[in-house]
Amino acid sequence: MAGSTINQDSNRYKRRRNKKRKMARRLFFMVFILIIAGTIGYFAGEKAVFASIKKAVVLEVGEAPVELGLFDKSGKGSFLTDTSSIDMNTPGEYSISIKKYFYTVPSRLIVKDTIAPQGKPVEVTLWKGERVEATALVAEVTDKTEVSISYKEEPDFTRVGNQETVIVLKDAGNNITELVSNINVLDDKVAPVIYGVKDIITAYAGDTISYRTDVTVKDNSNKEIELKIDSSSVDSTVPGNYTVVYSAEDGAGNKTTKKATVKIMERKVTEDEVYALADSVLEKIIDDSMSKEQKARAIYSWIERNIGYVGKPTSFDWLKAAYDGFTKKKADCYIYYSVSRALLTRAGIENLEVVREDGGHYWNLAKTDDGWYHFDTTPRAGGGEFCLLTDGQLKSYSDKHKNSHLFDADNYPRTP
Template identity: 40%
Template sequence: MNEYEEKRTSQTAYSQNRTFQSRDLSHQPQGTYRAEYIPQNRTAINRENRTVSGPRSRAAAEGRRRPDGTGAGNRPRRRVQTGTAAAQGSRRLTETGTRSASRRPPGTGNASGIQERRRRSQSSYRRDDRSPSSKTGARSGWRLEEWEILEQENEREYQEYLERKRRRQERQRREEEQRRRRRMLAIRGGGAALIAVVLIFIVYRIFFSNPVLGTVTVEAGTQEFQTESFLRKDADAEFVTDMSQIDTSHVGEQEIVLNANGNERTSTLVVQDTAAPTAEAQSSMIDIDGELSPDELVTNIEDATDVTCSFKEEPDLSSEGTVPVTVVLTDEGGNTTEIDSEVEVIEDTEAPVIDGVAPLEGFIGDAVSYKSEITVTDNCDKEVELEVDNSDVDTETAGTYDVRYTATDRAGNTAEAETTITMKEKPEDYVEPEEVYAEADEVLAEITTDDMTLKEKARAIYDWCRSNIGYISTSEKDSWTNGAHQGFTQHQGDCFVFFATAKALLTQAEIPNIDVEKSDTSHSRHYWSLIDCGDGWYHFDTTPRTGGGEFFMLTDEELLDYSASHDNSHIFDQSLYPATPTEDSTIE
């Protein structure tokens, strides 16, 4: 074979071998490997390449060289790659360098690795070039050394990858173990915290929670309170606030203090009114264009709180006649009740009537009550103003003085009455009214009850005086309080003692009474009372009479008939006292 054919055969074998290598490396991925990419074990490829047969490899194996040490096997040749094989080879070398650089420790890079390989290749090339072997053998030795280097680097990278993978798995295992431990600690800590919270709550509820309700609501008018009403659970409790001073007659809130389990607690007592008021209608009379108040058309108003009265519609009082009127009752709780009534509109020309005008007595230096026994009534007005003219009275000088009364209704009708007051020195042994009233209260507590009517109470007083006071002909008449005190303490006296004792009892029983004195004192003096139990004034005399006689609630006619037949025993000036009804009392 001539030199030309040998050269062509060598180039053909080299080209076929490079084409095989390009074809063998075409399956590798393009671009730089990532950390997770598993490098391919190219050992088999390298081994296969080393065993690939061809003109060039065989020539190298046979060691064909020129006798002078020159030839194709020893000729240094620059490896020029073109086409697809060159591109793939370049990419393979680039990727290999990149992967090696990404997996090597700091301080080593891809460029230095490539330079090292080039240095080794050039050194081997120079060594082969200096040898007397053929050119083909030199090239084969150079290729084997290059593939061994690549195989070693690949194996090293693969082992590094496996080590990184093992470390990553170990790190992941440790992290997972740490997460598992943290979860267990969190679960255990959460459970312990929950148990602690439950225990704290139980201890708080048992030993420290407030057993007293924050708010307690009661109905207006409630009088009795129990500690149980203020507790949300069983506890040893008592009121600190004086509950007897709690007023439930008005809607509102009040603070109540209790001692519960040794601690003072506060509760708010809310008073509410949910019951509507009740009342009865009553008719009324009024002058034309007079001023009418709605409360004049209702009576017996009952409610636990204060009640206000108003007209549902303002009545027309401009002309005479009967006018229907609706009165609206409203309590503090906002509850309302409507009462239908009527008013009689008239031309009022009738003057008021002044009752209870009688001679008065007073002590020098003491205040005088001029109106305590006086009552004024009118056909139209419920309340009529009473004026007292005491300008002639000298309360510092003993003597008898005139007193004048004047009453005027809304229509302008006026009534007048006169009496006298006798001022005298106070006795040294004078008994104050408060002392006498206290003695009267003790007697009333024994002989009366709250459910008794005024007439029943008056009868009980009458019977007690008749049964517990003995009659004697003399007594001290300077003061009615002294006479009453004598009756309560000594249980004896004349008519003045009977009268004074009954007066104290009637006053404390809230029975209206008027003092009556006999007008003809030439033969004897006598004292008794007029009382009003709700159906008019009647005579009331507790003094026993010789030969007997009943003087409980008599009319003027009945008393005067008895007086005429018993030496004017009860003669009196009828102009000074209100007239009694002509018939006996029918009230219960």
């Protein structure tokens, strides 16, 4: 009995185990079938979604906006690409991404330019030798893109009479329109006329001469004609009579010339003119409370800052030299001496002219409250300051710089 009971329990255990195994196998096969079915469904859905989106959409330039319905008739998708950033006025091809359900579908937008530009021909009349660009022979040009305008063949602008010319309009899509226009070339045998040239132009030596003042050119073509002026023979710094030549030439080669005499006169500068210029400087740099030494140093500093050196010889008229220094702000040593002379004199400081023994350099002696001192405002390549120096200080510099200030001391008052 005991053995029979054990066998019965063993059989029940086996049946339960087998039953669990069968249930596990059924569950595995059900899950496997569901996965296979889901995968097939996903790919079937993807294929259907991809098939519902156009692979490419073609639009003409200028068409806007880019609508979803052009790509997906169902309208259930949405653009992932920012289509507002696409330049619809420029031909090209653009990648487009569309989201539909949980699928991302690629597509393309192709912007084409298939429409040729339009325009109206314009007839142009011009004088022989004149030239016009092709743009002058066409009007009312229209197109969605930028249009280039050119001649198919360059016209002969020297051939008198009517001639047909072909104007080529080409847009960004390489669409071409050809227009036939007319150019009427007139013979021109009339030279330009120059008005306003004076027989004699007068100026003082050193002045700037305005040759173009009141001079104009007229031509029968009503085109602007260049006025050429040859003043190469005029030396405005040297008194005398010179010739200036005016000329003008039109597109047909007709040329006119006129001559004028340029009379350069020596400027006669008055003492009043020079002192007026000196006073205008002094009122800004000195006052009555200053000593003569302080005034002299202020004058030296102003000249150093405001007048530049130029090694061009000048006339030895101290008034004219001072005038040139004040007005042109350029000086050689004689002009520096002359400007210093004017300023020192008007500041109430007695001064004398000092000349180097070889006559190659000029400077001043200035008398302050305690005596005479050398006052040389001309800048030197060797450097140094020459404001109120004694004889000994000046000689020391001169000995070291090739006798730069060698002078006959017996002809001048001695410094302290």
